Amino acid sequence: MTCNPRYEILFEPMRIGPVTAPNRFYQVPHASGMTNALPRVRAAFREAKAEGGWGVICTGACSIDPSSDDAPLPFATMWDDNDIRAHALMTEAVHRHGALAGVELWHGGASVMNRTSRLPPLSPSGIPWMATHVGFMGNLRPKTMDKADIREVLRCQAEAARKARTAGFDVVYVYAGMGYLGYEFLLPEYNHRVDEYGGSIENRVRFVREMIEVTKDAVGKDCGVALRVSLEELRGRPGRNQPSEAHELIELLAELPDLFDVKMDSSPTDCSASRFTGEGSHEPVIDFVKSLTKKPVVGVGRFTSPDTMVSQIKRGVLDFIGGARPSIADPFLPNKIREGREAEIRECIGCNICISSWHDGVPVRCTQNPTAGEEWRRGWHPERVERTDAPERILIVGGGPAGLECALTLGRRGHEVMLADGNRTFGGRLTFEKTLPGLSAWNRVVDYRLGRLSEMGNVSLYPESVLGAGEIIDLAPDRVVLATGARWSNMLYSSLEIPVGRLDHPDVLTPDDIAAGRLPQGPTLVFDFDNYYMG
Incomplete structure (x- = not known):
C-alpha cells in the first residue's frame, strides 16, 4: 500500500534552523518516568518512535542544575559527563533511523522542592508556585533571585547546552512553560520585580530571551534551538499593542529561536483526558502564533487522525504535528500513514x-500499547513478535481488553487461537464504560484489536459462549488462558480506614451492578474509592 496523496504533506522535510527533520511528525518532550538510572530503557523507548517514523524525538524534562531537583518524581539531568554518556545512548538510537534528537533543558524554579539537592528553590520574586499540577510540590517559600542567581542559571543553561551537543542532540530547548522558572518570569503574579526583569511584558520576557541567546551561543551554528512556552494564561491577558500578551511575547521573540513549541499551562489543559476535550483542543489558544513568526511552529492536541493533522498544516495553525500520548500509544503511527x-x-x-505513571514515579505505561517501557527490559516491540516454531491450539476465556490483546499476540506468534466470551459483544468492562459521558474514545481499545483479529485466519471468535470446566475439557486445547477479569468489591474501605467487610444489603450497589442495569432508588450516597473516573 502507498500513502494517500492527501497525506503526503505530512512527509515533507522541514528545517529547524540549521538542521532538517525528515517529516512533520514531531514527538514533543514528554515525561517517561525513566531517569538517567535507566538509560538503556529510555533509549529503547525513544528508539521505537524513531523506527516508527517520527521525524524528531525529544527527551522529557532534563535538569540543568541541582537547584532544579524534581525528586521524588523521576527526571533526567544534564549535570556532568556521566549524563552525557547516558543521553548519548538515546541520540545514537534515534539517529540510527534518520530522526533528529531533541533535549528539553529545564529549570523548575519555584515548582520544585529540591528534596535531594537540598538547595533553596529559585524564583523571580520569592512566590511559591501554588498552581503546580502536583499538589505536594512547590509549596516552599523560594529564594528571590538576585542578579548573581540569574547569571548563574544562564551559565548553567549554556553549560548544559554544550553537554547536550556533546551527547549528540540536534535540537536544544529553552523551557518557559507549565509553572517552571522561565514561565514564572513571564507571569506578573509571580514576577513582582522592579528591575529590568519585571514590570512590562518586554522586561518579563528578558530572562527567556537571554536563555535563548546563551543557548544559541553555546550550541553553535549546526544545532537548532527551540523555545517551549505556555500561552494559555498570557492569551487571556490583553496586550498593549496586540490582542493579548501571548501575541506580544511571540512578537518580541519572533525571529530568535529556530522553532516555537507552543502549549497550554498545566496538565489538566495541556494533556486533558479525552473525557473532557477532543482532538486538536489547543487550537483556540495557539492558532495565532504562525501569523507573528516565520519560524516553524509545533503544537499538540492528541492528534490521531491524519485528516486533522493535514487540516492543521493547511490552515496555517502548525508546521509540525506534535505528539506525546499518540506517540506512546502507537510509535509507528507515521509509518502507518505513509504506507496507507x-x-x-x-x-x-x-x-x-x-x-499517572509519572506521578507514581515509575516508567510509562499505556492502555493501548502494552510494550511501552518494556522495549529494552523485555525485548518487546510494538509491531513485531517472534513467530513460534511449535504452534499450539490455545483457548482464551474472556474477551475483554486483556483477552483481546492475548489473542492478538498469540495469533501473531502463529498459534491457533480460540477466543470465547459469554456476552454478545467483545470488550468486557469497556462494553459499559464506553457509554459513560465522554468515554466513547475508550472503545478504540476494542476496535483496534477486533479489527486486527478479523484479518487473522488462525484466530476464531466465539461470542455468547459460556464455558465451564466440562466444555473446556471437551475442546481439548493445548493451553487455556483465563482472562475473565475481576469484579468491583462491595467492601467499605479506603487508605485511611480499616476494611469493615462486605456491605451486604440490596441497596448497596457496585459499578458492576450499575453496568448490569440495577439503578438506585431515591437519594444516593456515592463512596468513590477508585478516585479516577468511575465515581
Whole structure:
C-alpha cells in the first residue's frame, strides 16, 4: 500500500534552523518516568518512535542544575559527563533511523522542592508556585533571585547546552512553560520585580530571551534551538499593542529561536483526558502564533487522525504535528500513514495512565500499547513478535481488553487461537464504560484489536459462549488462558480506614451492578474509592 496523496504533506522535510527533520511528525518532550538510572530503557523507548517514523524525538524534562531537583518524581539531568554518556545512548538510537534528537533543558524554579539537592528553590520574586499540577510540590517559600542567581542559571543553561551537543542532540530547548522558572518570569503574579526583569511584558520576557541567546551561543551554528512556552494564561491577558500578551511575547521573540513549541499551562489543559476535550483542543489558544513568526511552529492536541493533522498544516495553525500520548500509544503511527495503513493505527484513548505513571514515579505505561517501557527490559516491540516454531491450539476465556490483546499476540506468534466470551459483544468492562459521558474514545481499545483479529485466519471468535470446566475439557486445547477479569468489591474501605467487610444489603450497589442495569432508588450516597473516573 502507498500513502494517500492527501497525506503526503505530512512527509515533507522541514528545517529547524540549521538542521532538517525528515517529516512533520514531531514527538514533543514528554515525561517517561525513566531517569538517567535507566538509560538503556529510555533509549529503547525513544528508539521505537524513531523506527516508527517520527521525524524528531525529544527527551522529557532534563535538569540543568541541582537547584532544579524534581525528586521524588523521576527526571533526567544534564549535570556532568556521566549524563552525557547516558543521553548519548538515546541520540545514537534515534539517529540510527534518520530522526533528529531533541533535549528539553529545564529549570523548575519555584515548582520544585529540591528534596535531594537540598538547595533553596529559585524564583523571580520569592512566590511559591501554588498552581503546580502536583499538589505536594512547590509549596516552599523560594529564594528571590538576585542578579548573581540569574547569571548563574544562564551559565548553567549554556553549560548544559554544550553537554547536550556533546551527547549528540540536534535540537536544544529553552523551557518557559507549565509553572517552571522561565514561565514564572513571564507571569506578573509571580514576577513582582522592579528591575529590568519585571514590570512590562518586554522586561518579563528578558530572562527567556537571554536563555535563548546563551543557548544559541553555546550550541553553535549546526544545532537548532527551540523555545517551549505556555500561552494559555498570557492569551487571556490583553496586550498593549496586540490582542493579548501571548501575541506580544511571540512578537518580541519572533525571529530568535529556530522553532516555537507552543502549549497550554498545566496538565489538566495541556494533556486533558479525552473525557473532557477532543482532538486538536489547543487550537483556540495557539492558532495565532504562525501569523507573528516565520519560524516553524509545533503544537499538540492528541492528534490521531491524519485528516486533522493535514487540516492543521493547511490552515496555517502548525508546521509540525506534535505528539506525546499518540506517540506512546502507537510509535509507528507515521509509518502507518505513509504506507496507507491508517486503519491499523493504535489511537490514543486519552485515559492518561501514562501521566499517572509519572506521578507514581515509575516508567510509562499505556492502555493501548502494552510494550511501552518494556522495549529494552523485555525485548518487546510494538509491531513485531517472534513467530513460534511449535504452534499450539490455545483457548482464551474472556474477551475483554486483556483477552483481546492475548489473542492478538498469540495469533501473531502463529498459534491457533480460540477466543470465547459469554456476552454478545467483545470488550468486557469497556462494553459499559464506553457509554459513560465522554468515554466513547475508550472503545478504540476494542476496535483496534477486533479489527486486527478479523484479518487473522488462525484466530476464531466465539461470542455468547459460556464455558465451564466440562466444555473446556471437551475442546481439548493445548493451553487455556483465563482472562475473565475481576469484579468491583462491595467492601467499605479506603487508605485511611480499616476494611469493615462486605456491605451486604440490596441497596448497596457496585459499578458492576450499575453496568448490569440495577439503578438506585431515591437519594444516593456515592463512596468513590477508585478516585479516577468511575465515581
